[in-house]
Amino acid sequence: MYRILQILFVALCLLISAHVVGSRAADDLGVLVDQLGAAKLSDMDDRIAALAKTGDAKVIPVLEALGEGELYQRKSDGKVFLVKAGGADLQLVDPVTGADAGATPKAAMQKVKVNNAVRRAVRSALGGLTLFSEDTGARLKAAQSMLQTPNADALEAIETAIAAEKDGSVRKVLVEARAVTLLVSDRPDDQKRQAIALLAEGNGRNGLAVLTSALATADVSLKPDIEAAIARIEQTQAFWSAGQNVWYGLSLGSVLLLAAIGLAITFGVMGIINMAHGEMVMLGAYTTFLVQEVVRNSYPELFDWSLAIALPLAFLVTGAVGLAIERGVIRFLYGRPLETLLATWGISLILQQSVRSIFGPTNREVGNPSWMSGAFDLGGLTITWNRLWIIVFALAVFAALLFLLKRTSMGLKMRAVTQNRRMASSMGIRTPWVDALTFALGSGIAGMAGVALSQIDNVSPNLGQGYIIDSFMVVVFGGVGNLWGTLVGAFSLGILNKFLEPYAGAVLGKILVLVLIILFIQKKPRGLFALKGRAVEA
Amino acid sequence: MITSFLMRSFDRSILIAVAILVGLAMLVPALNLLTAPDHPLHVPTYLVSLFGKYLTYALLALALDLVWGFCGILSLGHAAFFALGGYAMGMYLMRQIGARGSYGNPLLPDFMVFLNWKELPWFWHGFDMFWFAALMVVLVPGLLAFVFGWFAFRSRVNGVYLSIITQAMTYALLLAFFRNDMGFGGNNGLTDFKDILGFNIQADGTRAALFAASALMLALCLILSSAIVRSKYGKVLVAVRDAESRTRFLGYRVEHIKLFAFTVSAMMAGIAGALYVPQVGIINPGEFEPGNSIEVVIWTAVGGRGTLIGPIVGAILVNGGKSIFTAAFPEFWLFALGGLFVLVTLFLPKGVVGTAGAYLARRRAQRKAQADQMPDNLAAEPMAAE
Numbered sequence: 001m002y003r004i005l006q007i008l009f010v011a012l013c014l015l016i017s018a019h020v021v022g023s024r025a026a027d028d029l030g031v032l033v034d035q036l037g038a039a040k041l042s043d044m045d046d047r048i049a050a051l052a053k054t055g056d057a058k059v060i061p062v063l064e065a066l067g068e069g070e071l072y073q074r075k076s077d078g079k080v081f082l083v084k085a086g087g088a089d090l091q092l093v094d095p096v097t098g099a100d101a102g103a104t105p106k107a108a109m110q111k112v113k114v115n116n117a118v119r120r121a122v123r124s125a126l127g128g129l130t131l132f133s134e135d136t137g138a139r140l141k142a143a144q145s146m147l148q149t150p151n152a153d154a155l156e157a158i159e160t161a162i163a164a165e166k167d168g169s170v171r172k173v174l175v176e177a178r179a180v181t182l183l184v185s186d187r188p189d190d191q192k193r194q195a196i197a198l199l200a201e202g203n204g205r206n207g208l209a210v211l212t213s214a215l216a217t218a219d220v221s222l223k224p225d226i227e228a229a230i231a232r233i234e235q236t237q238a239f240w241s242a243g244q245n246v247w248y249g250l251s252l253g254s255v256l257l258l259a260a261i262g263l264a265i266t267f268g269v270m271g272i273i274n275m276a277h278g279e280m281v282m283l284g285a286y287t288t289f290l291v292q293e294v295v296r297n298s299y300p301e302l303f304d305w306s307l308a309i310a311l312p313l314a315f316l317v318t319g320a321v322g323l324a325i326e327r328g329v330i331r332f333l334y335g336r337p338l339e340t341l342l343a344t345w346g347i348s349l350i351l352q353q354s355v356r357s358i359f360g361p362t363n364r365e366v367g368n369p370s371w372m373s374g375a376f377d378l379g380g381l382t383i384t385w386n387r388l389w390i391i392v393f394a395l396a397v398f399a400a401l402l403f404l405l406k407r408t409s410m411g412l413k414m415r416a417v418t419q420n421r422r423m424a425s426s427m428g429i430r431t432p433w434v435d436a437l438t439f440a441l442g443s444g445i446a447g448m449a450g451v452a453l454s455q456i457d458n459v460s461p462n463l464g465q466g467y468i469i470d471s472f473m474v475v476v477f478g479g480v481g482n483l484w485g486t487l488v489g490a491f492s493l494g495i496l497n498k499f500l501e502p503y504a505g506a507v508l509g510k511i512l513v514l515v516l517i518i519l520f521i522q523k524k525p526r527g528l529f530a531l532k533g534r535a536v537e538a
Numbered sequence: 539m540i541t542s543f544l545m546r547s548f549d550r551s552i553l554i555a556v557a558i559l560v561g562l563a564m565l566v567p568a569l570n571l572l573t574a575p576d577h578p579l580h581v582p583t584y585l586v587s588l589f590g591k592y593l594t595y596a597l598l599a600l601a602l603d604l605v606w607g608f609c610g611i612l613s614l615g616h617a618a619f620f621a622l623g624g625y626a627m628g629m630y631l632m633r634q635i636g637a638r639g640s641y642g643n644p645l646l647p648d649f650m651v652f653l654n655w656k657e658l659p660w661f662w663h664g665f666d667m668f669w670f671a672a673l674m675v676v677l678v679p680g681l682l683a684f685v686f687g688w689f690a691f692r693s694r695v696n697g698v699y700l701s702i703i704t705q706a707m708t709y710a711l712l713l714a715f716f717r718n719d720m721g722f723g724g725n726n727g728l729t730d731f732k733d734i735l736g737f738n739i740q741a742d743g744t745r746a747a748l749f750a751a752s753a754l755m756l757a758l759c760l761i762l763s764s765a766i767v768r769s770k771y772g773k774v775l776v777a778v779r780d781a782e783s784r785t786r787f788l789g790y791r792v793e794h795i796k797l798f799a800f801t802v803s804a805m806m807a808g809i810a811g812a813l814y815v816p817q818v819g820i821i822n823p824g825e826f827e828p829g830n831s832i833e834v835v836i837w838t839a840v841g842g843r844g845t846l847i848g849p850i851v852g853a854i855l856v857n858g859g860k861s862i863f864t865a866a867f868p869e870f871w872l873f874a875l876g877g878l879f880v881l882v883t884l885f886l887p888k889g890v891v892g893t894a895g896a897y898l899a900r901r902r903a904q905r906k907a908q909a910d911q912m913p914d915n916l917a918a919e920p921m922a923a924e
Binding site for chain 1: 612686689690692693694695697698699701702703705706707709710713714716717828829832835836839869872873875876877878879880882883884887
């Protein structure tokens with residue numbers, strides 16, 4: 001082990017001065033590689049060390065080939081080549097230049113002998129070498145592997161690498177790897193203390209494991225420090241996990257908001273119980289599916305735009321369906337909310353079965369555009385792009401709706417009709433039209449929600465059913481007739497749900513939320529933000 | 539005195555319905571058991587079970603009608619009461635299996651052995667006795683309805699809000715019963731029943747007896763509902779439906795009136811569930827589906843809410859239609875059901891029985907009016923003849 005350490009150390013020193021001797025390196029490398037072929041197994045360690053010493057990136061493929069048993073010596077002149085397997089003849093590659101060196105019959109070549117000791121030497125040499133690789137990704141990977149499996153022998157190599165490292169993110173990992181490695185080394189206690197302090201600072205998932213194992217073996221004087229650091233890390237982690245819960249809660253809340261916001265219009269503003277609301281969401285999702293099918297088959301280059309195309313289309317399709325439902329059925333049932341509930345339930349069954357007959361009962365594939373896939377880290381949080389976009393989208397829809405209701409003439413008419421239908425009618429507002437358009441608007445928004453939900457949920461005929469009860473809960477909890485109530489209701493139910501989940505499990509958490517809502521409605525039958533005044537009894 | 543109470547309690551249509559049900563309870567088992575299989579009047583056993591199932595549905599619809607038709611509470615949670623009654627009966631039937639299960643454990647039902655449970659959960663105790671299970675069949679749904687209604691009616695949650703939170707209740711129970719650790723068999727529910735009260739549950743005789751029990755229980759509940767509806771309390775119930783605030787201002791405790799109806803209705807739904815389970819041979823969390831509750835509403839609406847005969851007719855009509863439809867054109871059943879919802883609410887708000895009743899009443903009034911005019915004509919005629 002000590003030898004490897006030495007090798008590494010020398011390799012590092014050499015690397016720093018490598019560009020000085022750069023021109024000579026290629027010749028030396030050829031000689032060194034050829035020596036591998038002549039060496040006995042017992043000498044191999046030294047030869048590998050000598051190779052690693054050069055710190056040249058070209059050594060990496062040679063050592064890798066050696067480990068894999070793909071390094072051959074030519075019997076005639078003792079020259080060593082990399083070999084690509086293939087056919088009866090061996091394809092030779094020059095180890096120094098990387099150029100093709102033609103094919104040779106197997107008989108003319110001899111394999112460079114390898115045993116487990118050699119393979120071990122190759123591996124550690126490679127680990128040290130990749131820390132100094134030209135490729136940032138490879139360096140990061142090497143640093144991360146050092147962090148995850150701390151090895152006291154690699155400490156000096158890491159320290160040298162830190163000195164040479166320019167890339168910030170790799171450096172950060174290296175510093176953490178150094179601290180982790182320091183703890184398992186035999187360095188003096190004050191250095192270790194610094195390392196412990198450093199680990200306690202980070203959000204360290206690795207640090208915690210190392211510190212916990214170090215606690216058992218560490219010196220008595222160090223133990224209080226380690227214990228404090230562990231407590232600190234656990235605290236940080238608790239903080240971040242709470243943060244993660246809030247994030248998941250916001251994400252769930254945005255989904256609830258999207259599903260409920262159309263309902264907040266039809267149920268909250270107009271007082272219509274639309275049980276077919278979930279099916280509007282489902283139709284929106286199927287519109288997305290159809291748009292993506294067309295885009296995939298005809299204009300594949302537009303795929304990233306498919307959601308943007310689907311959005312207005314879904315709004316129009318579901319808005320039109322909503323208009324038809326209002327004109328065909330619901331307008332005959334105003335003032336009979338329970339009958340409306342039944343009729344719209346019937347409509348939802350018909351819509352579900354239609355979609356099932358047309359598209360089949362199985363899930364349909366809706367793809368994520370490139371800007372919606374993947375994730376990034378924020379502190380200790382992992383944030384996926386699609387969830388982030390859905391939150392943004394939900395808030396945007398909410399803002400747009402609020403603007404429409406409060407700042408446009410259409411919104412003014414809608415509010416007038418819901419507040420006092422007869423008075424609005426006497427002022428010349430065509431109340432039946434306003435009703436129809438309001439219902440179409442609510443349905444259209446449900447359709448747009450469907451576009452967003454198609455990104456995170458299975459697109460099947462049953463898509464809507466999963467949302468209908470939740471949406472009603474949100475609207476009732478938030479307070480009927482109040483958009484802000486829906487917003488607050490959606491996010492508080494989402495976050496509550498996610499905070500209950502770790503303690504109670506997903507299903508029980510959901511049950512608890514339902515029970516809490518039922519109890520809450522007993523306390524405040526009109527929801528969180530209740531309308532006051534005459535509208536309440538109307 | 540009892541006779542006079544009975545006479546006061548129902549009109550002719552209820553009497554006829556009860557008579558028909560009692561007649562069926564005797565006739566159908568007789569035709570099933572006493573006739574040879576190739577006899578033209580023979581009723582095959584599967585039909586006996588099928589119609590027995592319809593009768594339990596009819597009882598469920600009747601229970602819903604008591605609260606919806608007469609008190610204006612549209613409960614979307616009656617499937618939950620039905621399923622709870624069913625589970626109570628299912629637990630009794632599970633305990634009857636004893637050591638005959640696939641794992642041969644004399645005490646624990648198969649699914650508990652499978653989950654590696656060592657002893658019976660506390661709430662399974664006592665279900666080996668029929669009287670206890672029968673008590674639970676009415677007590678558990680009744681208690682749930684009482685507690686739920688107590689809170690809901692006291693805080694004046696009504697109309698659509700009540701519908702939505704009853705639906706939330708059903709949904710919460712659905713999720714809960716799907717969990718394996720609840721101790722109710724999780725996803726698979728309770729099944730593989732062997733016998734009931736010592737009789738083989740698959741035997742023709744038991745099936746016929748269950749049918750008769752369903753018919754008689756339906757008749758009994760019909761009499762009970764009719765007595766409730768036609769009593770003084772029933773008048774107040776209808777008053778609550780039509781003008782809740784006014785009834786309250788007149789000094790009635792509206793929440794107590796509603797609570798009584800809701801609890802009785804839930805108990806009836808529980809009994810329906812308990813009769814349903816041995817006839818279909820399984821109970822699983824699917825019975826809690828919010829959709830089921832809404833389907834019960836449509837049976838009642840088709841038959842005619844606010845008439846006691848209506849829901850029975852509606853449940854049998856719709857479910858008969860469902861059996862025929864799903865066999866002949868499985869794809870179209872949901873279209874038909876959805877269409878039924880829409881058409882009935884738009885064009886037949888009183889339901890089949892209500893509309894027919896209104897038609898008959900009009901005919902009778904016309905005839906009466908004609909009859910009233912008759913003497914005049916008769917009196918006039920001789921004069922004209924002269």
